[in-house]
Amino acid sequence: MKFLRAFLAATALLATAAYAAPKDSVTIGIALEPPGLDPTTGAAASIGDIVHYNVFEGLTKIGDDFSVTPLLAESWTVSPDAKTLTFKLRKGVHFQNGEPLTSQDVKFSFERAAAADSTNKEKAFFQSIAATDATDPDVVIPTFKAPSFDALFHLGLNTAVIVEPKSAATNGANPVGGGPYKLAEWSRGSAVTLKKWDGYRDAGKVAIATATFRFINDSSAQVAGLLAGDIDAIPRFDGLASLDQFKSDERFQVIVGGTEGKTILAINNKRKPFDDLRVRQALAFAVDRKALIEGAVNGLGAPIGSHLVPSDPGYVDLTGEYAHDPEKAKALLKAAGVTTPLNVGLILPPPSYARRGGEIVAAELAEVGIQAKIENVEWAQWLSGVYKDKNYDLTIISHVEPLDIGIYANPDYYFQYDSQKFRDIYAKLTAAPDLAAFKAAIGDAQRQLADDSVNVFLFQLQQASLADARLTDLWRNAPIFATDLAALSWR
Known part of the structure; x- marks a missing residue:
């Protein structure tokens, strides 16, 4: 009997200790599976959601408060004419294949992103670099063709991560970066698992040892996964109608914040009859933004009238x-x-904002004599048919890249807007010597897009993050789409 009591006591003690031990793994739910894992070549936001700050890093880091802080660069100086930036690289940084980080890697990454065959979303930004001096292995000096006071922000985007030259070509399937995590497994159609990399410079500060990103694009499945404990967090929760259920459950935390998502009814400007300004304007007048926000995203949105969100510098309210x-x-x-x-x-x-919103938009268009035949497609089909081949009339999509109004300066972009007047305005924007000039130019750019009714600008996509109440330091806002795993820990 004494032996039995001792055994039970020991078992209870072990169970208590196991329960008290903090978890070192996390399972994150995301709606969309990325087409690849190289953010410098793919357009899907889900790529950065998984690998940015985790596998790959850039010279600077954008925080959830829109701040820009050092990352691979430990410091920098900006020339008086805002054309030349001098970055001092952090020492002791290695890529996951053992190669050391040097200024030559930065130069290679910038030139690769600017190349003629580049598919980088920020290709125009990298082409604005006149030269990159990498003479000193610890110092890199890009010089821009025109003043670029906002370059530090651009260099914090996932498109600007630094890649190791020998592994660059295979990063889509086998990413090699210098961040705190390595790819452990990509189970296609199911999940991506990252493992903490012991060779990371600050590995001792990283609490999460294993992170699994599970692809769940059905909102009811997201809810079920959270309630069952199979999912620890969903940074961009899709089942917005279920928010109240989680708000009243002390096991969970609900975090609501803003994003850079400009949700638009995108128009193929070169396809008849949308090449007529009056037809595009008719589409804009037909849509009720307030009803759309309530019906599509349960009120979690702010109306917009051009391709900027209210939190952006230089935002102009053109919703009227x-x-x-x-x-x-x-x-x-x-x-x-x-x-x-x-x-x-x-x-x-x-995404539900598109599927639910599409039903509402179609009904509103029908009221003015436009019969919209809905076709639901998967992400890969959208990328190939709409984004690449431009084979569409209308689509609903949220552009989540910050300050990406420059896409309208590219006449080959998927909505095929071709305006020299806008390109002239954008040239002034990119050459702005200070914040005041930048705000003035970006205001003119917004007005031009609204006057030309390029797309129907709908609303800022806000985000609701749901998570286990014990998980700390999830981002509230999303100026970029990233899940900063190294910042997470369990209470």
Whole structure:
């Protein structure tokens, strides 16, 4: 009997100790599986969600408060004309294949991103670099063709991570960076697992040893996974109708913040009849942003009138330019000689803001004589058919890259907007010598896009993050899409 009591006591003690021990793993739910894991070549935001700050790092780091702080660069100076930046690189940094980080790697990464065959989303930014001096292995000096006071922000984006030259070509499937985590496994269609890399310079400060990103694009499955304890956190929770359920459950935390997501009804500007300004304006007047925000994202959105969100520097509120007015929409279609009903295609990718929002938009367009035939597609189909081949009429998508208004200066971009007037404005924006000039130019850029009704600008995509109440330091806001695993820990 004494032996039994002693055995039970020991078992209880071990169980208590095991329960008290903090977890060192985390399972993150994300809606979309990335097409690859190289953020310097792919457009999908889910790439950065997994690898940015975790596998790959850049010279600077953007925090959830929009701050820019040192990362691979320990310090920098900016020339008086804002054309030349001198970065002192952090010492003792190695890539996960054992190669040391030097200024030559930075030079290679910048030139690769600017190359003619580059698919980097920020290609135009890297092409604005006139030269990169990498003479000193510990110092790198990019010189820009024009003043670039906002370059430090651009260099913190996932498009600007520094890659190791010998591994660059295979980073899509086998990413090699200098960050705190290495790829352990990519189970296609299911999950990506990252393991803490012991060779990281600050490995002792990293509490999470294993992180698994599970792909769950169904909101009911997201809810079930959280309630069952199979998922520890969903940084961008899709089941917004279930938020109240989690707010009242002390096992969970609900964190609501803003993102850089500009949600738009994108228009193929070169496809008839959308090459007529009046038709594009009719689309804008037909959509009720308030009803769309309530119906598509449960009120978690802020109306926008151009390609910026309210938290951006230089934001101009242009939501009144196309206030909901179905009668004006009908009149514009008539003036453009459009015979109604006008049959168009509306392609919707998987996110709920697109699928739910698409149903609402289609109903509103029908009220003015535009019959939108909905086609639901997977992310890979959207990237190939819409983004690459431009084979679409309309689509709903949220552009989450910060301050990415420069995409409208590219006439080959998927909405095929071709305006020399806008390109002239954007040239002034990129050459702005200070914040005041930048704000003035970006204000003009927003107004030009609204006047040309390039797309129907809908709302800022806000985010609700759900997590186990014991998990600490999840980002509230998302100026960029990233899950900073090294910042996480368990209470």
